[in-house]
Amino acid sequence: QVHLVESGGGSVQAGGSLRLSCAVSGRYSSSACIGWFRQAPGKEREGVATIYMSMGNTYYADSVKGRFTISRELARNTVYLQMSSLKPEDSSMYYCAMRARCSGFWSNPESADAWGQGTQVIVSS
Numbered sequence: 001q002v003h004l005v006e007s008g009g010g011s012v013q014a015g016g017s018l019r020l021s022c023a024v025s026g027r028y029s030s031s032a033c034i035g036w037f038r039q040a041p042g043k044e045r046e047g048v049a050t051i052y053m054s055m056g057n058t059y060y061a062d063s064v065k066g067r068f069t070i071s072r073e074l075a076r077n078t079v080y081l082q083m084s085s086l087k088p089e090d091s092s093m094y095y096c097a098m099r100a101r102c103s104g105f106w107s108n109p110e111s112a113d114a115w116g117q118g119t120q121v122i123v124s125s
Helices: none
Strands: 003-007 010-013 018-025 033-039 046-052 058-060 068-073 078-083 092-099 119-124
Touching: 003 092, 018 033, 018 092, 018 119, 033 068, 033 078, 046 068, 046 078, 058 068, 078 092
Parallel strands: 010 119
Antiparallel strands: 003 018, 018 078, 033 046, 033 092, 046 058, 068 078, 092 119
């Protein structure tokens, strides 16, 4: 069973940067991917970025392209989300999730096999 733990959230001013981490423990398939999702109060959870654990392919939501970078460090079993040029509308609870088999950008949160507990990001103007 996979266990995910996020860290790195916090408060930052608009234009600033934060790096989120998702520590992965447990066994997972070679076709697995990690997705970062976010959910603001009163809004649906939305996909932000996806990375395939074995090949490292990455995909992004249009709203974060050019500002966010997803990466992985297999030796540490950790996936990162580097967020730059942050905007107030990026304020959300951020979650990482794992899915055993992915296809392109993972946008549907209902198909996750495991979730982390979330980490809060607040961007002030």
